[in-house]
């Protein structure tokens with residue numbers, strides 16, 4: 389795990405993606421904390437600090453990475469997405485959780501689908517087999533994106549969250565990555 393390696397850049401379907409670096413953390417934090425305080429997209433309730441965010445986006449498992457999508461005009465972070473281990477137990481070795489958060493002004497433009505597909509290709513290239521997304525049931529935008537991208541609802545956890553005085557359900561979405569899904573457009577390995 390390192391927060392200081394050289395930039396790893398990818399051009400992908402009109403997007404400019406980079407593997408997350410330390411310098412991205414303040415912008416990522418601003419995006420995430422926006423949703424923490426204003427939505428049920430995440431079950432964090434109190435705003436995170438930079439150390440907590442560092443722990444969320446840099447992973448001990450070297451196959452698990454986070455990528456930022458940069459606005460080509462400004463170079464600012466328009467969103468980020470990545471994979472983390474679903475569980476540290478060995479038999480879950482090929483199962484990852486997917487995370488994606490776009491800046492509010494980057495939503496509704498088809499960016500989410502392209503970023504997600506990039507992450508899936510990356511995950512397939514790392515040998516992951518199953519991807520899971522845990523989505524708050526009332527997060528229609530996210531649920532709709534995952535459905536459209538071929539994820540299937542695999543179960544509903546009832547009333548597992550409480551935020552803004554409401555009990556919240558979580559829907560587990562799952563996508564099995566096809567063998568060879570990484571071929572062709574697989575993002576390159578990092579050095």
Ligand SMILES: CC(C)(COP(=O)(O)OP(=O)(O)OC[C@H]1O[C@@H](n2cnc3c(N)ncnc32)[C@H](O)[C@@H]1OP(=O)(O)O)[C@@H](O)C(=O)NCCC(=O)NCCS
Nearest residue numbers: 429488489490495496497498499500528529530532533536
């Ligand atoms: C969820 C997210 C990644 C989706 O990316 P996006 O690029 O905005 O996705 P889209 O614009 O393609 O919208 C996805 C779907 O939601 C629909 N949608 C758009 N605005 C909506 C709204 N306000 N309410 C409900 N649905 C909405 C779109 O019509 C689209 O539906 P379709 O799949 O049937 O065409 C992005 O909106 C985001 O980062 N949201 C905030 C953080 C979040 O919820 N992250 C996911 C946590 S699990």
